[in-house]
Amino acid sequence: MSPVPPRKAPRARLFGFLWWTRYGIPAIVVLAGIVLWAFNSSNFEGSAAIVGAGLSISLLNFLHRFGVQSDRDRAREEAARAYYDAHGYWPDERHRHQG
Numbered sequence: 320m321s322p323v324p325p326r327k328a329p330r331a332r333l334f335g336f337l338w339w340t341r342y343g344i345p346a347i348v349v350l351a352g353i354v355l356w357a358f359n360s361s362n363f364e365g366s367a368a369i370v371g372a373g374l375s376i377s378l379l380n381f382l383h384r385f386g387v388q389s390d391r392d393r394a395r396e397e398a399a400r401a402y403y404d405a406h407g408y409w410p411d412e413r414h415r416h417q418g
Contacts, residue, residue, distance in 0.1 A: 341380045348373030 352369030355362065402410045 341384075342377075345373045345377040345380070348376060 349370050350373075352366045352371075352373060355369060356366030359366075399410055
């Protein structure tokens with residue numbers, strides 16, 4: 320009997336987790352700050368700090384995604400340079416050299 324390979328997480332499940340991390344957690348923190356201010360309007364500074372924390376979480380998520388995108392662009396450029404070194408022309412110039 321062959322061993323059963325480990326199950327991979329479905330793409331939809333992973334997308335849900337990422338969506339929750341990017342948008343759900345910051346939204347709940349901001350909402351908590353607004354609710355705190357609504358029920359205790361004399362504590363505006365504390366409420367504003369909680370809203371600021373939620374917005375900071377959103378900004379950190381954005382900056383992380385921006386940095387990861389930069390890494391992907393760098394990897395694509397490196398692959399194009401390796402292709403150029405091997406073939407003598409860029410990958411998007413293939414149509415000129417075929418035929």
